[in-house]
Amino acid sequence: MRALWVVILSMVLFGLSLNYLNNHIVYSYHEPxxxxxLDAKLYNGELDKRVLEALRQEHYEEAQGYVKLARTFNIDxxxxxxxxxxxxxxxxxxxxxxTKSFLGGFFSGNGEDSSAVVxxxxxxxxxxxxxxxxxxxxxxxxxxxxxxxxxxxxxxxxVALSATTVVTLGASSALKSAASVLxxxxxxxxxxxxxxxxxxxxxxxxxxxxxxxxxHFRSIEEVKKSGRVIAKSxxxxxxxxxxxxxxxxxxxxxxxxxxxxxxxxxxxxxxxAVAKLTKRYRGATVGVFxxxxxxxxxxxxxxxxxGGKLLFAVLSMVVSIIGLLLGLFSNLYLIKKIFLK
Numbered sequence: 001m002r003a004l005w006v007v008i009l010s011m012v013l014f015g016l017s018l019n020y021l022n023n024h025i026v027y028s029y030h031e032p033x034x035x036x037x038l039d040a041k042l043y044n045g046e047l048d049k050r051v052l053e054a055l056r057q058e059h060y061e062e063a064q065g066y067v068k069l070a071r072t073f074n075i076d077x078x079x080x081x082x083x084x085x086x087x088x089x090x091x092x093x094x095x096x097x098x099t100k101s102f103l104g105g106f107f108s109g110n111g112e113d114s115s116a117v118v119x120x121x122x123x124x125x126x127x128x129x130x131x132x133x134x135x136x137x138x139x140x141x142x143x144x145x146x147x148x149x150x151x152x153x154x155x156x157x158x159v160a161l162s163a164t165t166v167v168t169l170g171a172s173s174a175l176k177s178a179a180s181v182l183x184x185x186x187x188x189x190x191x192x193x194x195x196x197x198x199x200x201x202x203x204x205x206x207x208x209x210x211x212x213x214x215x216h217f218r219s220i221e222e223v224k225k226s227g228r229v230i231a232k233s234x235x236x237x238x239x240x241x242x243x244x245x246x247x248x249x250x251x252x253x254x255x256x257x258x259x260x261x262x263x264x265x266x267x268x269x270x271x272x273a274v275a276k277l278t279k280r281y282r283g284a285t286v287g288v289f290x291x292x293x294x295x296x297x298x299x300x301x302x303x304x305x306x307g308g309k310l311l312f313a314v315l316s317m318v319v320s321i322i323g324l325l326l327g328l329f330s331n332l333y334l335i336k337k338i339f340l341k
Contacts, residue, residue: 032295032296032297032298034281034288034292034296035073037292037295037296038069038073038288038291038292041291041292042075042291045078047066047069047070047075047077048077048078048081050063050066050290051063051066051067051077051081051084051085052081052084054066055084055085061256062286062290063085064085064283065257065283065284065286065287065290066287066290067082067085068282068283068284068287069284069287069288069291071284072281072282072284073284124155124158124176124179124180124183127158127159127162127224127227129155129158129180130155130156130158130159130162131155131159131220131223131224132220133151133152133155133183134152134155134156134159134212134223134230135217135219135220135223137149137151137152137155138152138209138212138215138217138223139217141209141212142212142213142217149200149203149209150186150196150199150200150203151183151186151187152209153203153204153206153207153209154179154182154183154186154203155183156207156209156230156233156234157179157203157206157207157234157236157239158176158179158180158183159227159230159231159234160230160231160233160234160236161173161175161176161179161236162176162227163227163228163231164231164236174247174250174251175236175240175243175244175247177247177250177255178242178243178244178246178247178250179239179243181246181250181255181258181259181262182199182243182246182262184259185259185262188259190259190260190262190263191262191263192262192263192264192265192266193266194266194267195262195265195266195267195270195271198242198267198268199242202238202239202242203239205235205238206234206235206236206237206238206239207233207234207235208233208234209233210233211229211230211232211233212230212233214226214229215229215230241268242268242271245268245271245272245275246258246262246271246275248275248278248279249261249274249275249278252275252278252279252282252285253278253282253283253285253286254283257278257283257285257286258278260286260289261274261278261285261286261289264289264293264294264296264297270294270297273297274297277296277297
């Protein structure tokens with residue numbers, strides 16, 4: 001009977017030690033080998049095809065990103081591909097394309113290429129863009145109509161950053177650019193559900209939209225006069241870490257590239273990972289993500305990391321197995337003794 005209890009107790013200890021072992025196995029992780037992943041992806045002139053297809057669709061900057069990628073990783077593109085690319089970069093074509101895009105971005109707050117994005121950001125820097133959006137969405141908010149809380153809140157953040165630019169000797173202007181990119185990314189539907197949820201929770205902590213109820217919304221000019229009220233209703237602390245990472249991405253690549261890279265971000269950790277990769281590959285980063293997707297930031301599992309707790313867990317497992325085997329052999333001995341008399 002005692003031997004049976006030994007078996008039961010050993011099985012319980014075995015189960016507990018197995019669970020303890022499972023909870024203390026820690027793996028080392030390392031960053032993916034981008035070059036190896038690209039080598040596996042790029043074959044049969046794949047990069048040439050992508051450059052030419054981007055040019056055919058008049059997506060010059062996308063083609064430019066692939067060319068930068070080729071240069072970064074020493075990939076030779078066909079002579080005909082480079083001729084086609086160079087032809088689209090002539091001064092006349094470039095000037096016409098950029099002027100049209102800039103104006104469109106400035107007045108609408110929308111756009112994907114560099115010039116349109118710069119136009120949208122420039123509109124916010126002059127306060128026209130932020131005030132335009134506060135007037136539009138704030139009027140709806142006060143009338144209890146459907147409004148875009150994200151656009152309203154991030155525009156209020158933009159006004160607050162403009163107000164603190166003088167106090168911080170221009171330091172806030174970099175974060176204002178990041179806030180403008182977030183607004184544009186929201187409009188262009190570049191923000192993922194996960195990152196949107198994170199941003200909305202931070203905006204809820206940062207912005208008090210109730211302050212707008214004390215303002216008059218008869219015109220954009222009247223909204224402008226209430227700039228101090230808007231600035232006082234914003235606490236920048238919850239948003240600053242995210243804005244700094246976005247600014248780091250802009251600094252390493254461009255405002256337009258940052259906009260496109262936000263499509264691959266679900267949370268704060270992924271934002272940091274993308275910012276880190278952008279610092280390494282700069283203008284080629286968008287091309288890396290277009291070819292590899294989130295594999296570019298997904299850590300690769302390595303070997304088991306041994307530590308004191310894991311060693312203790314293994315020893316516990318060994319002891320429980322020995323105890324279990326001894327209990328089983330003891331029961332087997334008793335069974336033979338009873339039935340083989």
